[in-house]
Amino acid sequence: MASNDEGGGSAPPLQTLSRGIRMLELLADASEPLTIPVIASRLGLHRSIAYRILRTLEDHGLVVRDAAGAVELGPRMATLARAVSRDLQSAALPQLTAVANELTMTAFVAVLDRHDVVTLVTVEPSHAHAHVAQRPGTRHPLASGAPGIAIQSVLTEEQWRELPGEHPRKEAESARTRGYATSHDEVIAGLASIAVPLRAHGQPPAALAVVYVSTALDAPTIASRLTEAAAAIESDLR
Numbered sequence: 507m508a509s510n511d512e513g514g515g516s517a518p519p520l521q522t523l524s525r526g527i528r529m530l531e532l533l534a535d536a537s538e539p540l541t542i543p544v545i546a547s548r549l550g551l552h553r554s555i556a557y558r559i560l561r562t563l564e565d566h567g568l569v570v571r572d573a574a575g576a577v578e579l580g581p582r583m584a585t586l587a588r589a590v591s592r593d594l595q596s597a598a599l600p601q602l603t604a605v606a607n608e609l610t611m612t613a614f615v616a617v618l619d620r621h622d623v624v625t626l627v628t629v630e631p632s633h634a635h636a637h638v639a640q641r642p643g644t645r646h647p648l649a650s651g652a653p654g655i656a657i658q659s660v661l662t663e664e665q666w667r668e669l670p671g672e673h674p675r676k677e678a679e680s681a682r683t684r685g686y687a688t689s690h691d692e693v694i695a696g697l698a699s700i701a702v703p704l705r706a707h708g709q710p711p712a713a714l715a716v717v718y719v720s721t722a723l724d725a726p727t728i729a730s731r732l733t734e735a736a737a738a739i740e741s742d743l744r
Contacts, residue, residue: 525551526559530579533569534643539576579643594709595627597742601714601735602629609728611716613735614642615704616653618711621669622646623654626712646693652701653713655687660703661711686729687713700725702732706743714739 528549533540540548546556560577563569567582598615606613606629614628625644648654648669658678661669681687690698701715714736716728 522559525549525555526563529556529559529563530568530583531645533577533579535645536578539572539578541576545577593743594706594712594739597706597739598627598704598714599629601738602627605629605714605716605731605735606631607633609716609718609721609723609731611718611721611728613714613716615739616657616701616713616715617709618648618657619645621648623648623651623657623713650689651693652687652689652699653715655681655689656701656703656713656715657711659687660705665711684729685733686725688725700728700732702729702736704736704739706740709743 529545532545532548542556542560543553545551545560546553549556551559560569564571564580567580569577569583570580571577594615594617602613602615605611610631610633612628612630615626616623617626618624622645625642628642646654648658655677659681677687686700686702688698688700693699697717697719698721699715699717701713704712704714706712714732716732721728
């Protein structure tokens with residue numbers, strides 16, 4: 507079937523919805539506001555179609571444009587995000603705050619979303635001279651990074667079958683044995699991460715993690731603190 511994109515014609519409602527969701531995902535992954543031509547190019551859309559979708563998202567407060575016309579996610583997205591896994595976020599926040607300030611590292615909870623790991627909630631240390639920012643909504647493939655390895659380490663055979671094409675990394679077996687996962691220079695160059703599985707009843711597979719540039723603490727010490735925090739979160743959600 508021929509595409510309507512080149513002629514700028516109207517698209518079926520479900521196709522338009524899919525394009526709108528892809529646009530939101532593109533903006534969530536971007537490190538800066540994007541212009542409409544860039545958005546259209548990256549999504550493979552005619553500029554007029556991208557503009558119409560943008561206007562609809564803008565009307566709902568899901569995206570905003572700056573003075574130069576570049577587009578970024580709007581405040582309404584933050585409101586919607588707070589409703590996602592609300593119980594898990596509420597239970598995790600006190601523990602993340604304690605971990606971040608004790609270890610002077612950015613602490614966060616990441617959850618499995620299809621083939622990706624998505625940051626759900628994050629806390630940055632309050633008294634560190636420098637720390638790593640980890641935005642909620644940050645997404646990376648399940649196959650990379652300590653949170654992804656930690657989540658892989660506790661997936662059941664049934665859950666693996668729901669991820670066609672995915673295969674556990676060798677590190678997942680090691681993480682299952684020792685109880686935590688590590689990574690360095692994988693998701694972002696120069697950064698290290700340590701993560702432990704978070705098994706919250708009624709919630710998607712998750713991991714509790716920290717990300718940092720350097721530290722005098724060894725991995726088992728950090729992992730022990732994360733395991734303690736994860737246990738407290740799991741207990742609160744029972």
